[in-house]
Amino acid sequence: MATPLFSLPKEPMRQHPSTSVAVAFLIATFSAALFGCGSLQPQPPTPEQQAEQIEPMLSAAGFRMLLADTPERQKHLESLAPLQVDYYVGKTGDLHYYMADPYHCKCMYIGSEEDYQQYEKLKLNEQFQAKEAEISQQALEAQQMEDMNMQEEMFNPYGMGLVGPMGPAMYW
Secondary structure, three states: OOOOOOOOOOOOOOOHHHHHHHHHHHHHHHHHEEEEEOOOOOOOOOOOHHHHHHHHHHHHHHOOEEEOOOOOHHHHHHHHOOOOOOEEEEOOEEEEEEEEEEEOOEEEEOOOOOHHHHHHHHHHHHHHHHHHHHHHHHHHHHHHHHHHHHHHHHHHOOOOOOEEEOEEEOOO
16 A cells, blocks of 8 residues: 555644634724724714704794693694704794704794894804814914924924935934
8 A cells, every 4th residue: 555645634733722812802903993993983963962052042042942741732843843943934924933842852942033033143153153163273283283393393403304315313
């Protein structure tokens, strides 16, 4: 009988337990990192948060709050589009504005045309202030970068990076 060129081991090769633990740890770490990166996106506001933002402006603009304290009012409140300022034409032809909030206060805000115009002014003012704060933050960050660049230039009077034409750290 001829001798085989290759002989198979009688038992399959086993991985060391420490290797499989390390691989499992790396997979878990990588998965956690991916999950963490996905959560860096800002979450959209909840309906309660939206209501908490809108309702003070409506009140300041002159809207009145009507609680849905009866079953009929609750049913009517649930039939309306939530957290959207809308209008209807009254019996006398006047515009009446409202916003239904079934989430936060379980109420409806009602106002006149003047109240709605005041609400729009307040909303625009808030958007303007938010944009102004964003621009201010960007200007501050730009100034900090400029300051850091200036400090680097003062630290290295030759105007070159740490690697000059003659090699690393030539001027030190």
